[in-house]
Amino acid sequence: MGKVVCGMTISLDGFVNDRAGSVGALYPDFDTLVDTEPMRESIRDTGAVVMGWNTYAMAGDPDEYAESYEYQAAIFVLTHEIPAKRPKENDQLTFTFVTDGIESALKQAKAAAGDRDVVVVGGPSTIQQCIKTGLIDELHIDIMPVLLGGGLRLFDDLEPLQLERLSVIALPAGRTTLKFRIVK
Amino acid sequence: MGNVGVRFSMSLDGFIAGPNDDVGHVFSWMMSGDTEYTVTIGNQDLTLKMSEQGVKLYKDMAQSTGAIVSGRRSFDVAGAWGGRHPVNVPIFVVTHNVPQEWVDKPGSPFTFVTDGVESAVRQAKAVAGDKNVGVGGADITQQCIRAGLLDEIGIDLVPVVLGSGVRLFENIGDEPLQLESTMVSKDTGVIHLRFRVVK
Numbered sequence: 001m002g003k004v005v006c007g008m009t010i011s012l013d014g015f016v017n018d019r020a021g022s023v024g025a026l027y028p029d030f031d032t033l034v035d036t037e038p039m040r041e042s043i044r045d046t047g048a049v050v051m052g053w054n055t056y057a058m059a060g061d062p063d064e065y066a067e068s069y070e071y072q073a074a075i076f077v078l079t080h081e082i083p084a085k086r087p088k089e090n091d092q093l094t095f096t097f098v099t100d101g102i103e104s105a106l107k108q109a110k111a112a113a114g115d116r117d118v119v120v121v122g123g124p125s126t127i128q129q130c131i132k133t134g135l136i137d138e139l140h141i142d143i144m145p146v147l148l149g150g151g152l153r154l155f156d157d158l159e160p161l162q163l164e165r166l167s168v169i170a171l172p173a174g175r176t177t178l179k180f181r182i183v184k
Numbered sequence: 185m186g187n188v189g190v191r192f193s194m195s196l197d198g199f200i201a202g203p204n205d206d207v208g209h210v211f212s213w214m215m216s217g218d219t220e221y222t223v224t225i226g227n228q229d230l231t232l233k234m235s236e237q238g239v240k241l242y243k244d245m246a247q248s249t250g251a252i253v254s255g256r257r258s259f260d261v262a263g264a265w266g267g268r269h270p271v272n273v274p275i276f277v278v279t280h281n282v283p284q285e286w287v288d289k290p291g292s293p294f295t296f297v298t299d300g301v302e303s304a305v306r307q308a309k310a311v312a313g314d315k316n317v318g319v320g321g322a323d324i325t326q327q328c329i330r331a332g333l334l335d336e337i338g339i340d341l342v343p344v345v346l347g348s349g350v351r352l353f354e355n356i357g358d359e360p361l362q363l364e365s366t367m368v369s370k371d372t373g374v375i376h377l378r379f380r381v382v383k
Contacts (some may be wrong), residue, residue: 147361147363149361
């Protein structure tokens with residue numbers, strides 16, 4: 001059975017985007033990130049992806065997922081409404097729109113992932129909901145060397161959690177990849 | 185000329201103390217290593233237990249610090265460090281109300297600054313000379329960031345989510361502040377992160 005992992009990139013002050021909603025300041029290494037060892041490992045280990053609607057909509061044209069998303073896997077999108085037009089899919093990348101809540105999304109994603117991992121890629125509200133279910137095994141947090149001063153906070157409205165550090169990797173552009181296991 | 189820096193033990197979710205100013209979790213790494221190191225607070229000795237690396241980082245910090253700027257709240261919460269901060273250097277406390285009992289006390293390391301954080305940092309730099317100025321307290325740190333006074337940020341990141349408490353980074357202004365990562369190091373119960381403020 002694979003793990004359920006929540007992973008996001010944050011500024012040192014804990015934000016996943018700036019006041020204007022842009023993630024640009026957190027991805028100066030956007031073009032090379034996909035070739036880093038932690039990202040290659042994540043792509044290799046991931047069997048299903050869970051994302052909130054806002055994260056899904058960040059792509060602009062959802063047909064781009066099938067063409068260029070780094071995780072070519074089963075994607076589960078949490079939403080209230082299923083979009084009228086179905087986005088493009090391929091042999092590996094499929095979409096399931098989940099309207100009955102986070103636990104259902106995680107359950108379906110685990111079934112689809114099999115022995116591989118489920119990765120919850122955001123946004124903050126989706127990750128907070130996931131953590132509250134108690135179904136998350138690991139947090140993979142990348143910290144970027146910038147203070148944004150505002151935006152959406154990743155860790156908000158949470159109960160205390162004890163963590164166990166698994167690994168610390170310093171990457172180019174000052175990106176620090178931290179992996180923690182949630183102690184249950 | 186030294187630099188102006190902060191060093192905080194912080195939870196993954198950004199708190200430097202939990203509810204009721206509880207620092208048990210964020211300081212637990214300083215009690216979980218195998219190397220003892222005794223500091224003196226007031227007239228009391230406190231034996232820390234860190235890794236060798238943790239002790240070295242602490243000693244380097246203490247030896248390179250020439251003065252401290254503190255907020256009034258930290259001063260009060262710490263009970264004025266019993267009149268002797270572990271780093272044992274002059275301390276400039278930013279406050280609106282000067283506690284006269286500490287002004288009159290012989291040998292008091294405290295200077296109370298009532299005309300703001302910039303003045304306190306300027307006075308601390310003058311005393312520190314070639315050494316560094318350490319800034320303490322979340323609110324004063326935020327004021328220093330807003331005023332562009334910080335050169336270095338040191339975070340000892342503790343693997344815990346506290347959920348609430350005293351947040352270090354808030355009210356730091358509207359403009360993003362670019363940092364440069366200068367050190368990432370795993371240690372017992374903590375991850376040392378060091379940053380330089382890009383100016």
